[in-house]
Amino acid sequence: MGRTTKFAAAAAASILVLTGCGSNSDDGDSGNGGGGGGDGSGSDVKVGLAYDVGGRGDQSFNDSAAAGLDQAIEEYGVESSESEAEDGEAETAREERLRTFAEAGFDPIVAVGFAYSSAVGVVAAEYPEVHFAIIDDSANELDNVSNLVFAEEQGSFLVGAAAALKSETGTVGFVGGVETPLIQKFEAGYVAGAEAVNPDIEVDVTYLTQVPDFSGFADPARGKTAAQGMFDGGADIVYHAAGGSGGGVFEAAAESDNLAIGVDSDQYNTADPSVQDVIFTSMLKNVDVAVYTFLTEFVENDGEVEPGTTTYDLSVDGVGYSTANEALIGEFETQLDEFKQQIIDGEITVPDAP
Amino acid sequence: MNVRLTKFLLGLGAPLLALALAFGITSLVLIAAGDPVGEVWSTLISWPEQRNQVNIINNAMVLFFSALAVSIGFRMNLFNIGVDGQYRVAVFAAAVVAGEAWLPGYLNTALAIVAAMVAGALWAGFAGLLKATRGVSEVIATIMLNFIATSLVAFLLAKLAVREQGSNIIGTKLIPEGSRIGGFSIGDAPAQVYGFIVFSVLAGLAYWFVLNKTRFGFDLRATGASSTAAVASGVSVKRMTILTMMASGAIAGLVGLPILFGSAYNYGSTFQSGLGFAGIAIALLGRNHPVGIALGALLFAYLDEQSNPLQILVGVSPDIVAITQGVIVLTVVVSYEIVRRYGVKLEQRRVAAELEAMRTTSKQTEEVAR
Structure with a gap:
């Protein structure tokens, strides 16, 4: 058992390395195209998703947000980029994460988790034409911030x-x-x-x-x-x-x-x-429902979303039991x-x- | 060859070797992970924008204090791992004092800074006292004090905290505007460089002066070099242990203050943490010299700052960024050691050659004399 697992792991690792090398040049090319931005084909909506600590793959909160984004990608073909927080990082690092998205032309930008509360407040004020959404926080009352909270x-x-x-x-x-x-x-x-x-x-x-x-x-x-x-x-x-x-x-x-x-x-x-x-x-x-609903509204209304706080409670199946x-x-x-x-x-x- | 020139070349060789090694190893990691190597490097070494420059300087300032605190201990062979706990207790004390605003304006600021340094010094002093009187390893004591500090501050925060409407973040009272420390701008960047930078420079100068130009500094270095020799020459090692730990803790007390007075204005659930451990790596990088530490802190802050563009613009996982930082620290430490050993070997060879030359000449003179 132990040996087969090891072999499987080694095989998987080598495949990863090989495919990694193979796709390397492709990644570079598409990266260059995307990095320049602006000449968008398909949907011209570029979503920036800033995760809390743990990021995509935490089997919990962040993953749920990622699922909402994935659904929007499938449904509307939006472009996206993701970035995750480090444990105990500086406030300026959170601000800079949002700013980097905004500078690179991402709109809307979704911040996952209440730790982004003040960072969203600061950066949303600097980029009034960009739309922000924040999950689990309703402290910000700016015209370009949507607060998505749950009961x-x-x-x-x-x-x-x-x-x-x-x-x-x-x-x-x-x-x-x-x-x-x-x-x-x-x-x-x-x-x-x-x-x-x-x-x-x-x-x-x-x-x-x-x-x-x-x-x-x-x-x-x-x-x-x-x-x-x-x-x-x-x-x-x-x-x-x-x-x-x-x-x-x-x-x-x-x-x-x-x-x-x-x-x-x-x-x-x-x-x-x-x-x-x-x-x-x-x-x-259902963080995924909140993220997906926000993105749907954004795409269907050509970038116009209702600012302010939306509470996802039992009546809209924002929360529930399994x-x-x-x-x-x-x-x-x-x-x-x-x-x-x-x-x-x-x-x-x-x-x-x- | 000229001895001075050799020394200069060796001094230059270490960082160059480190950079070359780091470049090579990181590239291999990137290739293995399937990331675009060229793009990563061009992003990583691109000159930061003004707003990023501000962040780098601010972050470096904080790391500088942390590393300075660690390196005071290092100079006496004391391993103060407790900077993390010390700065947490200290910044909390400062936040409470400044938030309560018992004194007006900058008097309030000064009182808070003193409170932070005293809190840090006392917290580290416990570990020093335990070491001096009971022989408890300062490594164990400071680690345990870190845990206690975290829980104590969390407990007190929960008691004193105020919570903004609609927010899930709790924090101490905001510092009144008159007691905040302003900054200066670089170009038209939205954020400002913390005015606390003045204290960083002063702390660096004081560190150099005290260690190299005073009796206390001499005693400290002597005890670090050989405690038995220090005792023989009349230094009280116990007293030095407690004082050094307290000095280290007092500097550690300054770690969180640039953030507190420059941007956060209170201590709450999202205050930056983990700064004490980065300080250990930077003290090693900077070889316990204030200038070296400043450069090391800048390098760390620079790499931290590049993490977001690498993730967002190039699509590299944040773990790769962390690996890059680790590789750089390792290669710097390793290459300094390699260059040091090579230097020692060169020195030995030179001395051996000179001795050989002396022996042959003396033999010749002997023969001539016969």
Whole structure:
């Protein structure tokens, strides 16, 4: 097994190298053509996507944004370029990332993550003719900035209710990646949802790291330890809002024969097959929908988009819960959909801070 | 050959060798990754635009303090890995003091700078004290203090923070406008070079003066060269350990201040982090000399700045950019060592040849005398 894996890896590596060499000159040519810009064939929309730390391939937040862009590329043939943030980088580096896009003629520019908040404010003011979108932040009120935010507390309410319905011990857990106001929204909704079903339920809450240490979003080992502690303490379902650390939560659930709840994307479909069965449901935060909708509006209205804040909530399926694990979640769907309707109708107001 | 000329050529040889090696290895990495080599190099070595020049200078300023702090320790064989924690505690202290604005205008700024240096010095002083009294390795102590610093600052930030409407970022109170340090522009670039650059220059000069022209500096270097010899000549190694760590921490306290007073105006969840570790690499690059450190800091800031154009305009992955930086640091360290050894060998050969010549001449004179 070990040997074949190694051989496969070596073969794959050499193929990568060879194809790399082969496509080298092509890349150079197309790069030169694209770099000059302006003489666009096909769609003349050039989208710049600035990722948060982790970038494309993080199986979570950034990947979801990338999926929205990919869909727009397929649908409208827009051109695109991407760039990702480094952990703990300078504010000027974020500004410069957006500025480099703007200088190279990219319009619109999508900034993924609240860390870009002040950078978008600065650069959008410098380039008033370029359109910006920022995800998870609504602090900017410029005419060329669209704020795309989500009602994470509403989706979390539903998975909280699901956890309370399923729990046999009367104790459930929440593992947050980094203690920021954003992740506290997940916590608040989850606790409210669980208590709506069972007022006596006990909810264990823990956060892996504190700002400005953002490693809690990419530390599976720590996620596993935190979840293990909760399972040992009597919890039988743990919800994580911890990005890449969630893998550890799933492992801990699988090893102790308990359940876990995923976040952002439908993790039942993306997680490792060995832990798939323990993923009871996932809180869906459809960043891809937001990115795609923004780009669609931009392309179809010839570059005119509504500035200001758009909230993606339950009513537009911006957030939700996954029913991929039919065997486990199936029996609760009617009850959960009732809660969903009540939230949409305004009969239930979900708190967004603990 | 003329000894001076040899020395000059050797001095020039090291950086040239480093550049050639870095160029070669990075090109190989690029080819292996399938990236357009020519375009990468033309982007990488293109002269930065004015706005990029501003960013490079500002970033270098911050890295300069970090490397200077590390190198003070290096001169005494103390490995201060804790600059990261020290500057975090310090910049937080400064942000709170300046944000509360107990004093008006620049008095407030001065108080905040002093608070930062004291906080940094005390935080590093713990490690020095542990080393001097209990023999705890400063490497272990400073790493542990880094963790404590991160958690402590996060805890205090959560207590004191204010949050802007609609934003997910939390931070300390904004510094009042009268206490901010203005900058100067290069051309019509949107950002300004931090006025804090004055303090960088002063810190560099002070570093050189204290280490080379004062009793304290002599004691420090002597202890670094040989602690037993230093003890024999009456230097208190314990006292020097604590003082050096505190001096290193005080400089570390300045690391975040250019950003704090020049652009961020508060300390919050997105304040730049990880500056302490870059300082170690730059101190090595600059060979613990302020001018060398300044050049090293500029090089690092320059490479950081080119990361965005490389990703956006050429389509290179950011990991390749990070690899390039690593390769440059490695090749510089390696090539300095190669050139140093070659220099030593040349020296040995020259001395051997001179000795040989002396022996033959003395033999001849002996023979003549007979």
